[in-house]
Amino acid sequence: MSRQLELRDLLVSLFTPEELRRFLLHGPDGEAILRSLPESTSFAELAEASVEALERRGLVDERFFERMTQARPRRVKDIESAWRSWLRGERRVEQPKAEWDFFIAYARPDRLLARALSDELKSLGCRVFLDRDEIAPGDDWIQAVHEAQRHSRVTVVLLSSSTGAAFAQREEIATGFSLVRDASLGHRVVPVFLEKVLQVEGLYGLMSLSGLSVQEDGGLKGIALRLRRMLETAVSHEASLQTGDQELTKLARRFFRAAGREVGEGNSRNGLTVLLPGPMESVSEPETVEVCGEPRPSRVDVRKLASRLRPGLIGYFVHRGELPLDTEEALNTLRVQGQSIVPLSERLMSTALQDANASAVLHSMSQQGRGGDDLFRTRNALVDRRFLFGRSELLARIGSALGRGEQILLTGNRKIGKTSFLNILRQDLEQPAAVIDLQRYDRTRPNWVEKLFHEIVAAYDRWGGNRFKDWPAEPGNENPADALELEGMLGERRRWHAERGPLSRLVVILDELERLLPQPGEADIARSFIRGMGALRALAQGGDRFVSIIAADLRPTANRRNRLTNGTNPFFEFFQEMPLPLLARKSVDEMIGTIGRMMGVGFVEMHFLEELFDLSGGHPFVARTLASAAYKQRRRQDRLLLDDLHEGLAELEDDDVLGNFFDENFWLPLDGEERRILAAVASGESPNGSPKARASLKRQGLVDRSRIPIAAFADWILRYQADSAMKAATG
C-alpha cells in the first residue's frame, strides 16, 4: 500500500467527515484546503483528496502528525506508525538512463587522437560517443551531439593548444559543466592533456579538475584504462546516491560530529538534530538539520524547515550544488523576518572535513546566518562563497596556472581578501590539498618545519580517507622528520592513489608566508625556512612534480629576495606572482546590493554607491566597513541613501575606526620612501621617488596613475600623516 493510502485510512479511522474538515480548517492553509475538497463525496474519497491537497502544499510534516496526536492522544501508536511509513516512502528520483559511458569532446585538429582514444575505450568494453562515428548522415548534428552528451556518464575533454579556438568543443565543455552542476545526473568531466605545457584561457573550472596526461599516464592506452576504472567507481557511487539522500545525510552527520556537535535523528523526512557541546549543552535545545539533496532544494523546502524551527534556534539546510535563485531569496526573506537558516553545501562540508576545520566553518556560517545581524560587518576571512565578489577572473587564472603546474604567489594589501580568496579557491579544488595558515607556527622555534611536514601528510590522508574507503593511512599518524621522509610518505600515498584512478597534484596552500620569512640577520630562522621551504620546492620541481604551491603574502619579497642570512632562498624566482587587486566598481555595487538584499535593503541610491566606491577605491574591507556604518545610521529600513553614508562616515571618524585601520594595515608596513611618495601624492604632487617604491605602492593598490584610489586613505594621510612623513624624509 502506498503511504498516501495508508494516511487516508488513518484519517478515516480517526475522524468523522465533519471532524476531519474541522481538523483541516484549524491547520495551516486550512480554508484554502477545505475550498479545494469535493463537497459531496464518500468519506474515503474526501480523506484521499485531503491527503493530496496537504501533500501538494508540503504540509504532511512533523507538525501535522503532532496535531493529529493532540487530537487523538489514545491513537498515538497508530499515528506514529503512519508517520514512520510516510518517512520511509520517500520518492525516488528517476535518473535519465545513460546510453553512453564516455562522450569525447575534442578540437578538430585532434580528431585522430580522439578516434584512437575511442578505439582504446571500446576495446575495454566501454560505450563511447564520438560524433563522427555515431551520427548518421541527415541527422540534426547539434541536437544529436547534445542528446548524446546528456545521456553520457562522463565527458572526456581532450585539451590541446587547439582548444582555445575550438568553438564547438568549448560549448561541449560548458554543457559538461552544466550537467555536473545538476547533481541528480551524476555526470563527470575529465580533462585529458594532450600536450605537456598548456595554456587555455577561460577554462577555469576545467583546469582545476583532476586530469590525465598523455605524457604522464601511459599514453592513450593508460588513459583508457584509468577512465574505465574511474567509471566503475562512479557507477557504484551513483547507485548509492539513488537510495535517497543517504550519502549527503552521512556527510552531514560526519560534518556536524567533526564540528563537535552531538547528532541525533530528526523528525522530518531527511532530518537530523544537532546539539551544542560543552557547558552550553545543558541550556540549549537541539537544532534542526534538513538534508535536501534530491531534487534540488526549493523555497518550499526552506519554508518547511522554517516551520519546524523553534524561536531563536538555528536551522541548517544541507544541499548539493548551488542553490536556485528563488531558494536563496526564500532564505533572505526568512533572515529578514528574524529566522536563522544556515545553508550548508556538500562542497563546503566535504572541504571542511578534509581541512579539519568543520567547527570553524560551522560557526562562521552560523554567525552569518543569524537573523537580524549586520552582514556588512566582517572581520574574519570568508568561508561562504556567496560573499566573494569580483574574483571569478582571478580564480580562473589561478585555476589555469595550477593546471599548468605553476606555483602561485598571491600578493595584496592587508584585508583585501587574500585568505578569503584562498578559502573559496580551495573549495573548488578536487585534488588533495593542504591548507596551512602559517600564523600557527612559532617562527623562533625550529620545530615548525616538522609540524608543517606532519600537517601536509595528514591533509593528504584526510583527503584520501574522504575519497577512498580503503585509504591505507589514518590522518595524523605520520611525523616526517626531514624532507626525505616527507617525500617518501607522500610518494607511498601517490603510488597507492595511482593504482586506483587518475593522479592529480597535491596543492599546498601557505597563507601568511611573511610570518616565516626571515629578516636580514635572523640566522636561525633563515635556517629553518630554507629547510622547510626547500623541501617543498624539491617536491614541486623534482622528477614527479607532484606538489603545487600557492602562497599568500603582503609583498612578493619571498619570491624576490635571493640571499638569506646563511643560504639561498628556496623560493627565489619560484612563483608566478599574482596581485589581488582592488575590486572594480561593478563588483562593489554587486557586493553592496547582494548583501543589502540579504538584510532586507532593497534599494541602494546610486550616489551612495558612487561615493562608497570613491572612498573605498574598491578595497572590500573598507567598502564593507563604510556600508556597515551607513546601514546602522539608515533612516529607512529598506534603503541605503547618501545621507546614511555621510552619517556613518562621521561616526567612524569619531571613533577613528578607519584611521586605526589605515595606520595599522597600510601605513605601518610601508618604509619611509613609500610613505613620502604617498604623502606627496595625497597632496596632489606627482609620485616622484625610487621606481622600486613606486612599483611596490602600485602593486599594493595604494597608488594608481598618480592618485591614491582609496580616497578615504588619501584624506587620512593628508590630514594626519603628510607633515610627519615629509619631515622624516627631509630630516
Next chain:
Amino acid sequence: MMNPFIHSQLFLGRQRELERLRRNVAHGESTLLIGGRRAGKTRLLAQLDERDRAIARTDVGEWTLGDETLAIRAFGRALEVDCSTRDELFDAFRRAGPVALVIDEADRLLGEPWAAGLLAWMRWLIGPHGLGPQVAFVLAGGPVLSGYHNPEDNASPPLNLSERLYLRPLDRQACQAFIEVGGVGIDLEALIRKAGGHPWLLERILREVVDGQEFEEAVEMTFEHTHESFSVWRRQLGEDGVAFLRALPEEGVPWRAFSDDPAWTPHHTAMIRARHLCMIREGVVEQERRYLPGPALFLAWLRSAPAEPEWDLAISYASEDEPLAREITQGLRNEFRVFFAPEHDAWMWGKDLNRALPHVYGVQSRFVLVLSTAAYVRKHWTRIEFEAARAREGRLLVVNLGELPPDMPQDVVYREGSLVQTVRLLDVLREKLHPDD
C-alpha cells in the same frame, strides 16, 4: 546606612558598551576593550554573563610573566583544564564549545618577548583554519593595545581581527544616577566639573560626601587618594595628549572639528586617546555636540604637576651612527620626550659633561637606547654614558650593531642588528615607552 561607594561594584552609564560587548561575544567576535586606568574596564567585564556562550576569565595582573608556557597554563586554568602546550590548549578550546576568554590587563603581555608569537597563534585560532568564531577573545587594557603589532614579524597584526571597543566618559545622566545612588544633594554641574565623566573620580568624591564631608572637602580628600594615578594618566596621554588638553578651551570644541578644522585635525588621535582615558567629556552646547575639558581635579594637577623624568628616552651612540639616532629621534619626538644630544647643544653649553651626561643617562631618562658598535665600545664619552645608564636596572635598551660592550650586564635583553631598519626599531621603542596601564 552602608556607604554604597565603599567596595562598590556599581555599574552605571556603560550599557551601550556592554551591549556591544555582549553582541560581539555572542557572535564569536574578538574584541579589544580599551580604556585608561580605572576607567571601568574590569567592572564592565564583570557584567559579561553566560548568555550565549561560556565565559572563561583570566587576569594577567595575577600572572607571573615568565614564558609562553605560563600564559598557556593560565588560559588552561580559566578553561578549568590543565595544559601547557599550544596543542593542549587548542584541544581544551575545542572541547569547551563556544567560549569567550576574557583577558583582563592584557596590555601587560605586550612587552614580553614571547607574546607576539602567542598572539599570532591566537589569531590563527580564531581564524577559519583554527576554531573560528567558536572562540572569542576579549582583551582589556590601556591605549597601548590599540595598534599593537610585532615589529619582528611582517605578518598581519595579531590583533587586527578584533574589534576595538573604547570606553568613553560617563554622560550627565550617568553622573546624575551616581548622585541618586548616594542619596546626597550635591550640585550635578559642580560634580561634573571636578570629576568630568571619570567613574572612579565620581565615586571617590561621592564616597566622601556620603561619609559626611562637604563637597569641597570631599574633592580635596579625593585628590589626596587619587593623585598617585595622575602620573600614570599623564603617561598614557602622551606628550601630544597633554598638549591637546592644554589647548582645549573651557567651552570645548565641536566634535566635527577634529575631522574638518585644520586647527584641530592634528589633535584627532590625541583627542581619541584622551576620550577613552575619560580626560575629556562630551556635552551639548547650544545644540551642538562638543568635546569639553574633563576632570578639573586632574587638569589642575596637570598644569601644576612636578616634573617627570626629563626624558622618556636618551639615545647613546657613537658619532658614526648619528644619522640613525637622528631618524629615531624624529620618529618618536611627537609622542615622547627624546634626548638627542645635537638638539640640546644650548643646554649642554658650559656644562661639565663629566657630570651632565651621567645625569641625563643615569637619572633624567626613563630609558636609554644604546646603539652598540665597535666604535661605541671604544669611545670615551659613550663609555661614560653607558656606565651611567647601566647603573640603574631595567632601563637599558641595547641594539647590537656589531659589537656589545664587554661589561654589559648578563641579564639585559638586547635586540640583534636585524632591527636596524628604523621603522621596526621605532615600533619596538614605542611599545617599550608607552606606559603600562
